[in-house]
Amino acid sequence: MNVRVSWRYSLSLTGTIVKWLAAPLCFPLLVAVYYAEPVAPFLVTIGVALGGGGLLERLKRLDGEERLGPREALLMVSLTWLLVALVSAVPFVVAGQGTIAHPINAAFESMSGITTTGATVLRQFDIHARSIMMWRQLTQWLGGLGILILATAILSRLSVGGAQLMETETQYDNVDKLTPHIEDTARLIGKLYAGLTLGTVAVLYILYLVGLAPNMTLYNSVAHAFTSVSTAGFSTEPLSIEAFAPVVHWVLIVVMFLGSTSFVLMYFVLQGNLARLRNSEEFRFYLGTVIVFSGLIVTILLLKENPTGTGVSDTFRQSVFNVVSIITTTGYANANFDLWSPFAKHLLLMCMFLGGMAGSTTCSIKSLRWLVVFKAFRRDLFTVIHPEAIRPVRLSGVTVDEDTIRNIYSYTLIAIVGVFFVTVLIVVDGARTGLYLVEGGFGEFDALGAAASTFLNIGPAFGPAGPYGTYDVFSMSTKAALVVFMWIGRIEIIPVLVLFTRSFWQS
Template identity: 50%
Template sequence: MTRPLRVDWRAGLSLAGTILAFFSLAFVIPILVALAYGGADLWVFVASMGITAGSGFALRRLDPQPEPGAREAFFVVAMSWLLAATFGALPYVLAGNGTIAYPVNALFESMSGITTTGATVMGDISFDTHSRAIMMWRQLTQWLGGMGIIVLAVAILSQMAVGGAQLMRAETPGPGISKLTPHIAETARVLWIAYIALTVAYMGLLYGVHLLGYAPNMDLYNAIAHGFTTLPTGGFSPEARSIEAFSPLVQWLVIPFMFFAGVNFVLWWHVIAGDPRTLLRDNEFRTYLGAVSVLTVVCAIVLFLSALETPETGQVGGNVERSLRYAAFQIASLTNSTGYANMDFDAWSGTTKGLLLFAMFIGGSTGSTGGGIKVLRWLVVIKSLRREVFTTIHPEAVRPVRMNGRVLDEDAIRGIYSFTLLYLVLFLVGVGLLSADAARVGFDVSLLDVLSTSISMLGNIGPGLGTVTGPMGGYLEFPTTSKLLMILYMWIGRLEIFPVLVLLTRAYWRS
């Protein structure tokens, strides 16, 4: 006898429909951009808004008063991200321009945007092929996905306050966003206030540099567009050569904000509230700062000692400023999964590429918009390994693992080990599947391409390190089946694996 379902899927879809209807309001921004630039693709976004809102309200009717529990929270979060990516692809298909007009490519680009991955299958990144409204929508999807559409929904829709804590925990299942206020909806609002404040300040600085004459092409459009993708560690740019298209001053300005985006936004709220010492007291922040600093210095030294020279950037080896700028930029970009590039690092030596690949495995801080395994998990793994060595020497000793002065629960430590191991297993499975699929169709791709592609998709990083997937390339040439796998990996990586894998178990639905 088949057991009945233990998950209220109607309530889950109803709540996901509410979030989808709310998501449809985001189309207002590209509509305004279309109106400001002559009306190109205006109908595309009006139609997309109507279809998305209508679908959301239709799902809402399944259960007008949903009451999600812990099980439904996983379902709501996973479905909300999948629905947002699916309906976010509508403008690309309806506009019908370029390589992203094809449904699978459109879904890839949309999923890459909403998960802040930054990988692209857009063959021609230019305003000759795509309207400014389409390009701004591409940027906006990353900003919405950065702090999280669930956190935003909890912050605004009071009806979600009851199940809001469960939804936020399901969206950030690791050691993540802590509760700052007595009410979870207020906590969500606090996080979004910090996120918006940093975004607006960053946009203002970018445009200010333009007004002062130091960045002629960083006009208001570009300032807003890059503001939408830096703080969410997204990496999309309306410029084909990413941040390389801008002056060195702009590149130096982007570096600290990429670093800021990888810091727990709870800490930024404390800074905004007048307690900056909270940053330096936090173990994870100090480790994150140390890792980025050490990797930057080592990478800069290797670049300085090299004979690297490119037509776009000139001599790098022997030039202190360029070596430091390129090293600091790429380490900051790949450590927390932003994915911007200020030069084609495919031309770098094997040693520097190895440093970049290592940086891709670190990830940002918990509670940040960065992807990857996360610094806190690595810190707990290192601390627990040190404890094992100590207790091996001193069998009678009791030595708990502490973080910021607090003893960590042993269940939490086992959970971190489980996540890290599962992350590495999925990475290796991705390498195998991508290699097999490339061999199946005769697609010539290097091992470095495949390795970096797997970690880029799972870590929501964006560019790879090989000749095909490098920062000035993309994933357009991969087989359709590989793109579908990448879409799945981006979705799994953004939700930190467990919310998606839970849905695939029989026990979740029936036990």
């Protein structure tokens, strides 16, 4: 069994995916043609994708065996997110406009897109071609699709941080199977994702047509459907969703919430299987976090003056929107929450660590893991008092394996420790470049927010990198490091870490 990892085979699979990037690149190309903008950025990138991807793909022939074991799958996943992000950065460099003309900034924006993070280094939005801005939005939609397939088809079959616990078609023996085959599952989930996107476009554009959302043109409807369904968060507007009418905010609250709901669960509900929804403790927990944190923030903002709006209606909409945006890890904003009180901002920071349901486009630690952590911890308290008792942890009625609980604890711990290390990195590099604790620079809380927001793939943070700010305030070295950490965080940390163990490469 323990033969060498077939890295050529992994690389060739990645090559195939990179090659196929040429297809979605045709969309911004068409947008460019329609608006008579330069087409070179996309033509060049299509060439790079086809050429580079094709070359990598041919490596397969050099490997005797075509074996996709856990190691090949993990290597392929890591390489795919890395290479797709690098190729997706090419249009920004070729277009040569604004901050993202610089290769490191382009890599930041592209990695932020592909990982559905939504952190931006843009300083000016209106200098960029519409086709470039649409490509930026599309990278997030592609990243969301990629993560759905990764989660349901690959990670759930490996013991990566308890991912095997997520809602799957074969989880409960007493429910009808969604479908017996992996590829069919992926296809159904892909269709659901596409359907949700088209539905969002339709609703937003209808609001425009009936005059309820004046600036939600077809272009903007597509652009924001791409980044809400994928809980990704890029906007074409510097003021994010505040640029649009309140009704749009409520529509997007629903879309973000659905984007962070298990797609398998959603499929069952669409099939009329409401028992599955009622049975899902994870869904209740996820909904509970949204309600509790929205309630806390709306109370805080109403008790003290709300610096970003007037009246109960504004405050309520802003609280719910930004809490949903952060918990679902979307990262849109409809108010500059950086102006809120320290208490409210710290609650948002907590929300960053939550995340939505496993098996969705959500990032961060996810409600599944926190729920298991809470249940296991309560069980452990019981066991301290009753050492002789055997009390398994049950999730939605099913006993959770003790190894899985351990994996979930370790994943949660490594994610939190990871955020802390990224914070230190941002602070140390910021102190070196004179940005830390100076007027116009950033403080410890801002650094912590930026670390959590990138490593956990949320998007906006606080201070200069706040919802209406830009990550361009950070030095090139910090931004380069954040590219790496967005990558590691998005694919659930473990796939990258195993690459650095000796046993991964040993036969």
